[in-house]
Amino acid sequence: MTGLNNKIHQALQQIHAEQALKDKTKAALKQKIQQYEKQKYKTEKRRLVAILACLCLLLIGGAGWFYFTPATTISIDINPSLEVGVNFFDRVVSVESYNDDGQELAASLDIRFMTYAQAIQEILETENITDLLSADEILTISVIGSDEQRCRRILSDIESYTAGQKNIYCYSAASDEVATAHEIGLSYGKYRAFLELQSLDPDITPEELQHMTMREIRDLIDSLSGNKQNENASDTHQGAGNGHGQNSGGGNRRQGR
Amino acid sequence: MRSEQEVNKAIERYADTVRRLCMIYLKNETDTEDIFQTVFLKYVVSSVSFENEEHEKAWLIRVTINACKDVLKRFFRSHTISLNELMEQPEILEPDHTEVLEAVLSLPLKYKDVVYLHYYEGYTAPQISRILRKNVNTVYTLLTRSRQLLKEKLGGDGLE
Known part of the structure; x- marks a missing residue:
């Protein structure tokens, strides 16, 4: 080390941090660290609260969406035509109509949040429907959904509720068929009848069916198929009970009793 | 973030170095206290992972020099410390x-x-x-x- 190096080194070597300065720095930093940790804790707490609030909102939103999403649709057609959406808890969450008569009937009903059993009963007991059924009109009830087991259960329940009532036919079908029915502006019960009619008369349009009763449609099918006489005899037979059918939308009908 | 124990150790180890740099650059005690707190607070919150003591020391030296220059710029302080002021602290020299x-x-x-x-x-x-x-x-x-x-x-x- 040169003389200059030595001299500078020795001179600077005399300089030391005073104990008071070190203590003051330590105390100040201790306070700052504590403040920082408190702030960090507060921030984390706030973040946690925000995350929990978001989760709650999501949960509530999800639960609401789940509750209000129909899992199964029950289509009731006699003209009026109604479609009742039923959620996973077997409660009615929507009532849709596909013609003017249906809209009128839907407006007169207060069946939202009832069980589907109560709702069906309420609909079947309306004066309009009882009058139509008394006038030998045909009522079809279709249970539509993607869960086959659930549809079968609901169909079975409806069949038992309607047992003893004449001219009522019950079916179950897959969801994709319903979408097609809605696209052409028909409820599912009428769509089934439309398919049947179309196979006999390709010129028939969905609009023509919209204002026809199920009895009129059935009679038209019978006349076109040339079996009117036979079917009349069959209807007389149905008058003694109700018809129940179940398929995947193919249009088969099975007489119940 | 470094713990209180870590920063206390660093203060014991590097306080003299920081003090010497402060003496070279700054004029008064208040600035020195500020620099000490600034430098060691940066040490506390820094996420730098030091390879060894030499690396740590070099980092602290650089931070101290920068902090001193910042103080000088901010307050338009005199660039030198007068010997008279140093002589007022007899234990130093x-x-x-x-x-x-x-x-x-x-x-x-x-x-x-x-x-x-x-x-x-x-x-x-x-x-x-x-x-x-x-x-x-x-x-x-x-x-x-x-x-x-x-x-x-x-x-x-x-x-x-």
């Missing part, structure tokens, strides 16, 4: 060294850090260039010029 310190403190700002790092800490020019993030040739130039200035101030006797 022995009379034999006052002349040398006066010469160092009277150097222009740009020479002070290289003089301290080279003559006191013993860093080479390439090491200083890494710490100060300056070109190594610039460091050599600064060292040569500062040596000339110091010789002029100290009379050049027995300095080779």
Whole structure:
């Protein structure tokens, strides 16, 4: 080390941090660290609260969406035509109509949040429907959904509720068929009848069916198929009970009793 | 974030280094206290992972120099500390060294850090260039010029 190096080194070597300065720095930093940790804790707490609030909102939103999403649709057609959406808890969450008569009937009903059993009963007991059924009109009830087991259960329940009532036919079908029915502006019960009619008369349009009763449609099918006489005899037979059918939308009908 | 124990250890280990740099750059005690808190707070919150003690020391030196320069810029402080002020703190200096310190403190700002790092800490020019993030040739130039200035101030006797 040169003389200059030595001299500078020795001179600077005399300089030391005073104990008071070190203590003051330590105390100040201790306070700052504590403040920082408190702030960090507060921030984390706030973040946690925000995350929990978001989760709650999501949960509530999800639960609401789940509750209000129909899992199964029950289509009731006699003209009026109604479609009742039923959620996973077997409660009615929507009532849709596909013609003017249906809209009128839907407006007169207060069946939202009832069980589907109560709702069906309420609909079947309306004066309009009882009058139509008394006038030998045909009522079809279709249970539509993607869960086959659930549809079968609901169909079975409806069949038992309607047992003893004449001219009522019950079916179950897959969801994709319903979408097609809605696209052409028909409820599912009428769509089934439309398919049947179309196979006999390709010129028939969905609009023509919209204002026809199920009895009129059935009679038209019978006349076109040339079996009117036979079917009349069959209807007389149905008058003694109700018809129940179940398929995947193919249009088969099975007489119940 | 580093713990209170870690920062206390660092204060014990590097307080003298920080103090010397403060003395070279700053004029008053309040600024020195500020620098101490600033430097060691940066140490607390820094996420730098030090490879060894040398790395840690070099980091602290750089942070201290930058903090001192910031203080000088911010408050338009005098670039030198007067010897009279140093002499007011009798525990700091022995009379034999006052002349040398006066010469160092009277150097222009740009020479002070290289003089301290080279003559006191013993860093080479390439090491200083890494710490100060300056070109190594610039460091050599600064060292040569500062040596000339110091010789002029100290009379050049027995300095080779």
